[in-house]
Every structure is written in C-alpha cells, then in structure tokens.
Amino acid sequence: MVRHDPDVNPANWDDNNPVEALHERLTDRYADHPEGETILDRLEANLQTFWEAFSTVYGDDARSAEWAIRAVDAAVSGYESRDEELRALDRERAQQPDWFQQPDHVGYMAYVDLFAGDLDSVREKIPYLKELGVTYLHLMPLLEPRDGRSDGGYAVKDYRSVDSDLGTMGDLRTLAADLREEDILLSLDFVMNHTAREHEWAQAARAGEKRFEQFYLTFEDRTEPDQYEETVPEVFPDFAPGNFTYDEAMDRWVWTSFYDFQWDLDYANPDVFVQMLREMLFIANVGTDSLRLDAVPFLWKEMGTDCRNRPEAHEILRAYRALVRIAAPGVLFKAEAIVSPEETVKYLGTGGHEGEECEIAYGAPLMAHAWHALAREDARLLSQAMAKLPQTPESATWLNYVRCHDDIGWGLDNGDVQAALGRDPTAERRFCADFYAGDTTDSYAEGYRFQVDEATGEARTSGTMAALTGLQRAQIEGDSEDVDTAIRRGLLLHSVVYAMKGMPLLYSGIEIGQRNDFSYLADPLKADDNRWVHRPSFDWDAAEKRTEDDTVQQRLFDGIAALSDARKGLTPVHAQGDERVLEVGPAEVFAVERVYDDERMLAFANFSGEPQAVPLDGLADVWTRGGLVDILDDETVTFADRRLLVAPYGYRWVQPAPEFESGEPVSTPIAVDVETEWGTEVYLTGSLDALGNFDPDKAVPMAADEYPTWTAEIEVPEGTTFEFEWLKKRDGKVVEWSPDRYGATAGDGTVLSGLDRP
Numbered sequence: 001m002v003r004h005d006p007d008v009n010p011a012n013w014d015d016n017n018p019v020e021a022l023h024e025r026l027t028d029r030y031a032d033h034p035e036g037e038t039i040l041d042r043l044e045a046n047l048q049t050f051w052e053a054f055s056t057v058y059g060d061d062a063r064s065a066e067w068a069i070r071a072v073d074a075a076v077s078g079y080e081s082r083d084e085e086l087r088a089l090d091r092e093r094a095q096q097p098d099w100f101q102q103p104d105h106v107g108y109m110a111y112v113d114l115f116a117g118d119l120d121s122v123r124e125k126i127p128y129l130k131e132l133g134v135t136y137l138h139l140m141p142l143l144e145p146r147d148g149r150s151d152g153g154y155a156v157k158d159y160r161s162v163d164s165d166l167g168t169m170g171d172l173r174t175l176a177a178d179l180r181e182e183d184i185l186l187s188l189d190f191v192m193n194h195t196a197r198e199h200e201w202a203q204a205a206r207a208g209e210k211r212f213e214q215f216y217l218t219f220e221d222r223t224e225p226d227q228y229e230e231t232v233p234e235v236f237p238d239f240a241p242g243n244f245t246y247d248e249a250m251d252r253w254v255w256t257s258f259y260d261f262q263w264d265l266d267y268a269n270p271d272v273f274v275q276m277l278r279e280m281l282f283i284a285n286v287g288t289d290s291l292r293l294d295a296v297p298f299l300w301k302e303m304g305t306d307c308r309n310r311p312e313a314h315e316i317l318r319a320y321r322a323l324v325r326i327a328a329p330g331v332l333f334k335a336e337a338i339v340s341p342e343e344t345v346k347y348l349g350t351g352g353h354e355g356e357e358c359e360i361a362y363g364a365p366l367m368a369h370a371w372h373a374l375a376r377e378d379a380r381l382l383s384q385a386m387a388k389l390p391q392t393p394e395s396a397t398w399l400n401y402v403r404c405h406d407d408i409g410w411g412l413d414n415g416d417v418q419a420a421l422g423r424d425p426t427a428e429r430r431f432c433a434d435f436y437a438g439d440t441t442d443s444y445a446e447g448y449r450f451q452v453d454e455a456t457g458e459a460r461t462s463g464t465m466a467a468l469t470g471l472q473r474a475q476i477e478g479d480s481e482d483v484d485t486a487i488r489r490g491l492l493l494h495s496v497v498y499a500m501k502g503m504p505l506l507y508s509g510i511e512i513g514q515r516n517d518f519s520y521l522a523d524p525l526k527a528d529d530n531r532w533v534h535r536p537s538f539d540w541d542a543a544e545k546r547t548e549d550d551t552v553q554q555r556l557f558d559g560i561a562a563l564s565d566a567r568k569g570l571t572p573v574h575a576q577g578d579e580r581v582l583e584v585g586p587a588e589v590f591a592v593e594r595v596y597d598d599e600r601m602l603a604f605a606n607f608s609g610e611p612q613a614v615p616l617d618g619l620a621d622v623w624t625r626g627g628l629v630d631i632l633d634d635e636t637v638t639f640a641d642r643r644l645l646v647a648p649y650g651y652r653w654v655q656p657a658p659e660f661e662s663g664e665p666v667s668t669p670i671a672v673d674v675e676t677e678w679g680t681e682v683y684l685t686g687s688l689d690a691l692g693n694f695d696p697d698k699a700v701p702m703a704a705d706e707y708p709t710w711t712a713e714i715e716v717p718e719g720t721t722f723e724f725e726w727l728k729k730r731d732g733k734v735v736e737w738s739p740d741r742y743g744a745t746a747g748d749g750t751v752l753s754g755l756d757r758p
Contacts (some may be wrong), residue, residue, distance in 0.1 A: 133564025176287025
C-alpha cells in the first residue's frame with residue numbers, strides 16, 4: 001500500500017505521552033489496511049519497546065516521531081512482502097517461544113563456494129547435513145561484495161543481490177525453501193556496521209549527494225579523527241592500521257573500522273536506521289530464520305571512548321528487534337559480538353530488557369578456554385570461567401563451537417587466570433599462542449600466530465582443528481597412535497560444546513578432520529591474512545571415507561554424529577535449563593550438571609592424556625544412589641568404588657538411575673603384563689568381594705600361561721565397573737604392589753590403566 005510521508009506538527013505532538021500519541025497516529029494510518037488487525041496487534045505488543053529504544057537514540061520530538069513512523073512503515077512494508085508460508089511459520093513459532101532452544105538443534109557453518117561451489121549445489125548436500133544431525137545452517141557472507149578484496153564477503157556492495165559466483169536471489173529463495181522442507185533453519189549474515197565503498201549509497205556520497213554524505217562518518221580534516229584515535233583501538237593493526245581513510249573523491253576522511261574499503265555507517269542519522277531496516281527485512285523475507293548481525297559492538301561512536309559496546313548500540317538493536325517482530329516475528333537475531341562475557345550477554349537483553357535484543361550470541365569464552373584446557377591438560381581455568389559466565393536470559397541462548405572461520409582470541413581474564421592457576425595472565429595468553437604455533441617443547445600443534453602484539457608477545461591463533469589437536473602432524477608422520485590420540489582430543493572438545501548451555505555449532509570440514517590449506521598463499525588478495533589457512537575447500541573425496549571403518553573421517557564424523565543423536569530429546573540440555581559447573585577433584589576433569597524440567601545430566605570431560613577417576617561421593621545424593629545411565633554408550637552401570645572412570649581425553653554423559661541394581665554375574669577376563677623373578681606369583685585384588693576388597697590375604701591368584709601376561713577370570717555382576725590392582729607374593733608375603741590402579745567393566749576386562757589411588 002502507498003502511504004503518505006508522515007508529517008507531525010510540533011504544535012500537535014504530545015511529548016508528555018509520546019507512545020499514546022504515536023499509537024493513535026499509527027492506528028489511524030493502518031485502520032483500513034487489509035491486514036490491519038494483525039499489524040495493530042503487533043504494534044500494540046511492540047510499540048512501547050520500540051519507542052523507548054528509538055527515542056533514546058534519536059530524541060522524542062516531532063521530527064523523531066516522523067522518523068519513527070517511517071520506520072514502522074518500513075516494518076509494515078516488510079510484512080506486506082512476506083509470503084504466506086513464512087507468515088504461517090511466524091504464527092507457529094509464536095505458539096512455542098522456545099522453538100530455537102530445543103535440545104535437538106545442531107548448527108553448521110560454511111562458505112557456499114568452499115562447501116559446495118554455489119547455492120544450487122548446497123541443496124544437493126542437504127542429505128549430508130542431515131546425516132550429521134544438522135538442523136541449523138549458517139551460510140557465510142553471500143551477498144554481492146565489492147570486486148577484489150572484500151574481507152571474506154563482509155564488504156557488501158548490494159544487500160539485495162547474491163554474489164554472482166554463487167547464484168541468484170532466486171537460487172537463495174529456493175535453497176531456503178528446501179531447507180525449510182527438511183526442518184533445517186537458515187542463518188545469513190547481515191553486515192550492519194558498514195557497507196562497501198562501492199555500495200550505491202557510498203557512491204552517491206562520493207558524487208556529492210548531501211543525503212548520502214550523511215549516511216557515513218566523514219571529516220574534512222584530521223582534527224576529530226586524531227582525537228578519536230587516542231581512545232579507539234585498531235581492529236587489524238598489522239595490515240589495516242588506523243580507523244580512518246582519506247577519500248580523494250570526497251576530499252574527506254572516512255571512518256573505516258576494518259578495511260579502507262568498508263565505510264562505517266552513521267547510525268546517529270535516523271535515515272540510516274530506516275534504510276538499513278528495509279535491507280534487513282528484504283533478507284529476512286528471502287526465507288532466513290536467523291540474521292547474524294555482524295560487528296554490532298561497533299555501531300555507535302562517541303568521542304573519548306573506545307567506540308565499542310556503547311549503550312546506544314543496544315538501543316538500536318532493541319528498536320530493530322521490536323520492528324522485526326512486527327514484520328517477521330519468527331526471525332531470530334544473532335549477535336556477532338566477540339567481546340568479554342559481561343559485554344556479550346548484554347546483547348541478549350539484560351537489565352530489564354530481557355527478550356528485547358538478540359536471541360543468540362556466540363560462546364567464544366567457552367571455545368577459547370576449552371583450547372587452553374587442552375594445551376595445559378588442566379581444566380581449572382575453564383571451570384573458573386564457565387562458573388562465572390553471566391546467566392543468559394530465559395529468552396536467549398549461546399552458540400557454542402570448537403572452531404569457526406575466524407582466529408582464536410585468547411580472552412583469558414586476568415583475575416580468572418590468577419585465581420584458578422596462580423600464573424601471570426600475559427604469560428598465560430602468550431603460552432597459548434606459543435603452544436598452538438608449535439613453539440613449546442610439548443606441543444603437537446601446527447597453527448599460526450595472527451595479529452601479534454609486539455609489546456607483550458600475545459597473539460591470536462589460526463589453524464584448523466586437525467592442525468591444533470595434532471591430527472595433521474600425526475597423519476603426515478604416519479603415527480597411528482598419535483592419530484588416535486588427536487581424534488580423541490577433537491571429540492573431547494566437541495563433547496563439551498554439545499553439553500553446555502546453547503546450540504552446538506560445527507565448522508565445515510571439522511567433522512572429517514580437514515587440515516590447514518595453504519592455497520591462499522597463491523592469491524594476492526588473501527596471502528597476507530593467515531586466517532585463510534583454516535578456510536579450506538571442502539574435501540568431498542575425503543568425506544566419502546566416512547563410511548569406511550577406522551578411517552579418520554569415519555571416527556570423527558560418527559563421533560560427532562553420535563553427539564548430535566544423543567542430544568535429540570535429551571531434556572537437560574534444553575537451552576533454558578540450569579547449568580552448574582562442578583569441582584569434582586581432578587584438575588584435569590571439567591564437569592557440568594545440566595537440569596531442566598526435573599531431569600538432569602552430568603557431563604565429564606578429561607582434558608589430559610591420562611585416565612582419571614572422579615569421586616562421586618561429593619556429588620548430590622541423586623548421583624550416588626543406584627546406578628548411572630551412560631547416555632553415549634546406552635548402558636546403565638554402577639561404580640563399585642564410587643569413582644566414575646574417564647579415559648584419556650575421554651568424556652562421559654550420565655543420568656541418574658536410582659532404582660538400578662547390578663545384574664547376574666558374568667565371566668570377566670583380566671590380563672596384566674608383569675615381569676617377575678622365579679618363585680614370585682602375581683595376585684589380583686580389587687573393589688569386589690570376588691577380589692577380596694583390596695585385602696591382600698584374599699587376593700586371587702593369576703596364571704602365567706602367557707608370561708609376561710598374567711591372567712585371571714572372575715565373576716562380576718553385570719553392569720558393574722570396578723577397580724583393581726595386582727600384587728606380587730613370594731613365600732606368601734607381599735613384596736610389591738602395582739604402581740597404580742586399573743579399571744574394568746563386567747564382561748569387558750581391563751579398560752583403563754594408570755589410575756591414581758584414592
């Protein structure tokens with residue numbers, strides 16, 4: 001419908017009751033609209049929040065009211081353009097507000113060209129994604145970028161066109177529909193902070209059009225830029241120093257937070273706010289379920305600050321959230337805010353604004369601290385950081401991941417490092433960069449430093465999971481034992497992100513163990529940015545090996561798919577569930593309890609290359625009665641020693657089974673390698689009556705028929721895990737005990753060696 005441009009007479013504007021005044025005008029404006037009832041209902045629900053946020057940024061006078069009406073008009077136009085299938089989905093999701101927080105959701109992120117070539121080919125890969133358990137697909141920037149360097153597609157030339165190398169907007173709509181048919185959500189990037197220099201608005205500004213000159217932050221000389229530079233940090237000091245670029249066409253300095261070809265928009269101009277809303281809704285109406293709002297901490301600039309995470313940026317997002325709920329309420333906002341946890345959680349809506357900003361934010365702290373725990377083989381800092389992680393609003397969730405397209409920033413809090421480890425924080429962050437660059441004596445990693453701070457030696461880290469876990473090196477060197485260890489490291493990390501509060505997100509190629517890719521060095525547009533080393537083209541030939549037993553691809557793919565399958569219907573991992581990090585004893589073990597709707601789960605992750613025994617007696621009573629259901633192995637067990645055993649780089653998810661009792665005895669073979677002198681016998685003792693309960697006088701003799709392997713066979717109640725030791729006797733007297741303990745399960749025999757004694 002055609003609507004006249006709003007004209008609010010200052011003399012008739014009631015700034016004492018602005019929401020009521022605005023509501024009256026909007027009601028009159030849409031009273032005769034064919035969809036008037038729906039529009040007015042949504043206005044009723046969202047107008048108060050919208051005006052509070054909008055007026056905080058743009059004022060509450062008559063002129064601001066005119067811009068507010070234009071913004072609502074843009075939202076209504078977005079609703080009018082939304083097809084009926086998407087409208088029906090909006091209505092369905094409104095009936096289940098936690099639809100995106102369900103345990104079943106598993107994300108996958110990929111570059112279209114690297115993953116499949118083009119959008120049409122992505123459609124052909126949907127069965128592969130479903131095989132992995134994926135329900136949420138984030139396709140990296142795919143809108144039309146500028147020619148040449150484009151910051152990986154984040155320099156958008158046209159928000160309403162797809163990169164021609166990838167397909168057309170029609171192809172994108174078709175893909176979105178196909179994904180919807182398969183119950184896979186689609187997430188797309190919406191670059192909010194800046195446009196490409198080649199965008200039509202920027203070109204109009206360069207041509208001298210006054211309206212569009214005001215779309216960007218420009219300055220006639222260096223006076224103000226130099227003042228800003230005193231407090232505003234650089235994003236890429238190595239290859240894009242400074243925050244301002246001189247543009248000859250305008251004869252002005254342009255704010256360019258990232259690269260010189262990415263011009264920061266001026267959100268102090270309400271015209272920018274409205275026009276970007278129109279672009280946002282266009283992308284939403286393609287069939288997008290989630291908009292990844294890029295670089296949101298940078299939206300607002302204020303002299304004397306670092307121009308990050310300003311309150312106005314949050315108000316802008318609140319205003320957009322309210323308007324999109326008028327046009328497309330089933331579309332999620334995902335904040336790309338890789339900042340401190342205390343700042344990140346604000347983008348999910350806090351301080352009385354819960355549910356009014358974004359629904360999803362990246363769990364970068366979990367990712368960085370998990371990699372630290374792996375390098376140190378010590379989970380204490382991970383536990384400390386996760387225990388302190390701010391509580392997410394009930395209406396929001398984290399997106400947790402092991403790797404992504406970006407580098408790893410070692411955001412280890414100074415206080416946390418000192419409290420958990422008693423170490424120097426700068427040295428600890430430097431250690432992480434050194435370890436994953438392969439520059440410590442015990443490192444197995446083959447990553448690279450990114451953006452080195454020359455003053456401190458700190459750096460971020462680039463590299464694939466395979467390179468950072470030692471898999472790449474082990475495969476090249478042909479060491480099967482090291483390959484096995486590296487695979488277990490990778491699956492361990494995924495077990496943590498799958499267990500924690502939020503949706504797990506897989507980075508394309510991680511599930512088949514893709515290595516670093518150095519082809520980017522031959523491309524002059526990429527060669528100076530080593531993050532491209534972990535952005536390889538997807539190896540579909542390697543992916544075919546996922547069906548071949550014992551290949552790296554099969555073990556990783558099936559291990560991750562098993563985690564996806566385990567989450568289906570697993571109530572405790574609902575995103576609204578409670579999350580409690582536990583101190584369980586061994587520093588190497590990370591433990592978390594998840595509880596939702598009276599169901600609970602414990603997840604254990606052993607970050608060391610040695611087996612660990614976790615005491616159960618210190619846990620709540622529900623965990624010490626009866627048995628425990630091992631979710632991933634689909635069996636119920638009891639632990640005779642009240643210690644849960646976790647293999648090297650192993651993980652376990654368990655739920656209580658208070659009524660469980662061990663079954664009938666089953667024959668259980670035990671074999672240990674022990675060298676002895678003539679006349680010395682080896683005996684077996686352990687935490688069962690059949691083994692004498694560690695009483696050496698009741699120990700069971702072992703046979704030496706396969707010396708130096710000593711064997712015994714005992715009867716153990718089915719479903720029982722127990723611990724044992726061997727001892728040597730000469731002339732009936734004990735002369736030596738095994739240096740440590742072993743763990744075994746009824747029927748299986750020895751499963752773990754090297755356990756510490758209680």
